[in-house]
Amino acid sequence: GAGVSQSPSNKVTEKGKDVELRCDPISGHTALYWYRQRLGQGLEFLIYFQGNSAPDKSGLPSDRFSAERTGESVSTLTIQRTQQEDSAVYLCASSFLFGRTNEKLFFGSGTQLSVL
Amino acid sequence: AQTVTQSQPEMSVQEAETVTLSCTYDTSESDYYLFWYKQPPSRQMILVIRQEAYKQQNATENRFSVNFQKAAKSFSLKISDSQLGDAAMYFCAYSPNYGGSQGNLIFGKGTKLSVKP
Secondary structure: OOOOEOOEEEEEHHHHHHHOOOEOOOOOOOEEEEEEEEOOOEEEEEEEEEOOOOOOOOOOOOOEEEEEEOOOOOEEEEOOOOOOEEEEEEEEEEEOOOOEOOOOEEOOOOEEEEEE | EEEEEOOOOEEEEOOOEEEEEEEEEEEEOEEEEEEEEEEEOOOOOOEEEEOOOOOOOEEEOOOEEEEEOOOOOEEEEOOOOOOOOHHHEEEEEEEEEOEEEEOEEOOOOOEEEEEEE
């Protein structure tokens, strides 16, 4: 596609339920990132995938959070046993890394998650 | 720990005027990148401008320019000839330069910019 696509755009769930958020990066982009944005806050780094390397999971807030990516394609972020504090916008971004060049990140429009 | 601070939660500017958004950061690294991102109501973050720390020259992109003061760890964004479409949240961000990995972008809390017609 032309840009980073995220689905669903909005998700309302009940406390304790599991949710899956999807990110479709720009074709050919080797790097993919997940960020969380709480209301009125900046973005918090969650996880980073680069090619076939082991992902950088250092930003995941708890073991209820996990993410997968198959090759250089779609990624899913899963939140198990959701809590009210998980309510936030979850943003995905992708980029093409070439050597040491810090390439531009392209962001999706995010998934607004509301946990009731 | 690396941190990014934006001390202005909200700013307002008259259309066609100039406004400066402030950002300071803290790091012990010498090689890093700094960014300004714009987030309109659509939620999609858009890169406005990027600065490489080893470059002394301030980056410019059309009406957008930065004042990068490495010693002071300051990175302000100047928007000239402000337009109604510039109204958005603006985030300052920092990224260490570790062998091509820019995964851990660190963001400030943002400044909400309003543009008055």
